[in-house]
Amino acid sequence: MPELTTPDTNTPEAVAEPIFQRLVLIGLGLIGSSVARAARETGAAAEIVACDASEAVCTRVAELGIADRVEADPALAVASADCVMLCVPVGALADVAAVIAPHLAPGAILTDVGSTKISVVRDVGPVVPAGVHFVPAHPLAGTEFSGPDAGFATLFQGRYCLVVPPAGTDAAAVARVVALWERLGAMVEEMEPAHHDRVLAVVSHLPHLLAFTICGTADDLADETRQEVLRFAASGFRDFTRIAASDPVMWRDIFLNNREALLEMLARFTEDAQAMARAIRWGDAGYIEDRVLRGRKIRRSLIEIKQA
Numbered sequence: 311m312p313e314l315t316t317p318d319t320n321t322p323e324a325v326a327e328p329i330f331q332r333l334v335l336i337g338l339g340l341i342g343s344s345v346a347r348a349a350r351e352t353g354a355a356a357e358i359v360a361c362d363a364s365e366a367v368c369t370r371v372a373e374l375g376i377a378d379r380v381e382a383d384p385a386l387a388v389a390s391a392d393c394v395m396l397c398v399p400v401g402a403l404a405d406v407a408a409v410i411a412p413h414l415a416p417g418a419i420l421t422d423v424g425s426t427k428i429s430v431v432r433d434v435g436p437v438v439p440a441g442v443h444f445v446p447a448h449p450l451a452g453t454e455f456s457g458p459d460a461g462f463a464t465l466f467q468g469r470y471c472l473v474v475p476p477a478g479t480d481a482a483a484v485a486r487v488v489a490l491w492e493r494l495g496a497m498v499e500e501m502e503p504a505h506h507d508r509v510l511a512v513v514s515h516l517p518h519l520l521a522f523t524i525c526g527t528a529d530d531l532a533d534e535t536r537q538e539v540l541r542f543a544a545s546g547f548r549d550f551t552r553i554a555a556s557d558p559v560m561w562r563d564i565f566l567n568n569r570e571a572l573l574e575m576l577a578r579f580t581e582d583a584q585a586m587a588r589a590i591r592w593g594d595a596g597y598i599e600d601r602v603l604r605g606r607k608i609r610r611s612l613i614e615i616k617q618a
Contacts, residue, residue: 326352326493327353328353328354328355329354329355329393329486329489329490329493330354330355330392330393330419330490331355331356331392332356332357332390332391332393333345333354333357333358333391333392333395333490334360334361334387334391334393334395335358335359335360335377335397336361336362336384336387336394336396336397336410337361337362337396337398337406338360338361338367338368338397338458338461339397339456339457339458339460339461339557340452340453340455340456340457340460340461340465341397341423341451341452341465342360342362342395342397342458342461343371343374343376343459343461344451344461344462344463344465344466345395345397345423345466345494346358346360346371346376346377346461347376347461347462347463348464348466348494348495349493349494352493352494352495353493354490354493355393357378357379358376358378358379359377359378359379359380359381359387360376360377360379360381360387361381361384361387362382363398367457367458368381370457370458371458374458376461384409385409385412385413388410388413388415388418389413390415391415391418392415392418392419393418393419394410394414395421395422396420396421396423396424396434397422399424399557399560400424400425400429400430400567401559401562401563401566401567402563403422403424403430403433403434404433404437407433407434407438411437411438411439414439414442415442416439416441417441417442417443418443419442419443419444419445419486419487420434420438420443420444420445421444421445421446421447422434422448423447423448424448425448425510425514425515425560425564425568426507426510426564426567427446427448427474427501427503427506427507428503428504428507428567428568429567429568430474430503431446431474431476434446443480443483444475444476445473445475445479445483445484446475446503447471447472447473447474447491448471448472448474448506449466449469449471449491449496450469450470450514451466451469451471451496452465453465454552454555454556456556456557456560464495466491466494466495467494468496468497468616469495469497470496470497470498470499470617471496471497471499472498472499472500472501472506473487473488473491473499473500474500474501474503474506475500476503488500507571508571508574508575510568510571511568511572511574511575512575515564515565515568515571515572516572516575516579517553518553518554518556518564519565520550520579521550521551521553521554522554522561524547525550525551525554528540528547585597586598586601589601
């Protein structure tokens with residue numbers, strides 16, 4: 311009878327192979343620094359290179375040790391990289407892409423994390439060199455904080471990332487970007503650019519616009535009333551202030567680069583708000599209750615799919 315052996319439980323589990331050999335992150339704010347941390351923890355990239363226009367951010371990233379190398383020059387940063395991820399505001403994407411385009415290696419993948427996609431395809435697509443694969447993406451994750459200290463490795467776990475490849479994009483390149491985001495913990499779906507922008511106008515851009523506007527309304531009140539609003543703020547108003555604390559440059563660029571879809575959704579919201587105002591004015595209790603119940607139903611649905 312062959313000798314029975316006991317498995318060695320002290321043997322470490324096999325480490326997954328890196329998806330990319332050199333992942334370059336340009337822009338080390340909340341998203342970029344979270345990608346750096348998550349990629350390091352999951353082994354998604356053999357080498358992580360960080361690049362930022364701010365000298366202070368580059369210094370801080372080096373202090374945090376979340377990248378293997380920090381480069382101030384984007385041309386040097388992207389050299390020999392097999393994946394470059396643009397994590398700058400969407401309004402800056404065109405300029406950054408134009409700077410790095412001549413230095414991208416043949417076969418490299420260029421991707422991004424921007425909240426608008428028609429503008430990204432319009433602004434970045436034309437400068438991508440032949441032989442480089444452009445695969446736009448958008449992780450639906452974030453907080454109101456910014457900067458390299460704000461990032462954390464679990465930001466994308468259980469969150470969706472939308473991959474939005476232009477028509478004709480190399481399927482293997484798309485698959486590698488999908489694999490990257492799945493390795494970072496995200497659930498991935500593909501979407502067409504125009505549809506992406508309409509969906510995000512409802513679920514993200516319009517809520518932020520309303521939060522900024524409501525906080526602006528409160529700030530415009532007479533000083534005595536404004537102080538009482540701040541002192542006695544209920545949870546609803548506090549939630550708006552959390553959203554309104556988001557990065558102003560990023561949201562300026564999002565609003566301007568998704569203006570058509572955002573204005574369409576704002577018009578629809580305005581009509582619904584006016585209908586609610588009429589119901590309140592004329593005492594239509596049934597209409598008011600129906601709207602509240604529909605809101606509760608949406609909240610329950612979010613909880614059920616673990617997106618609350």
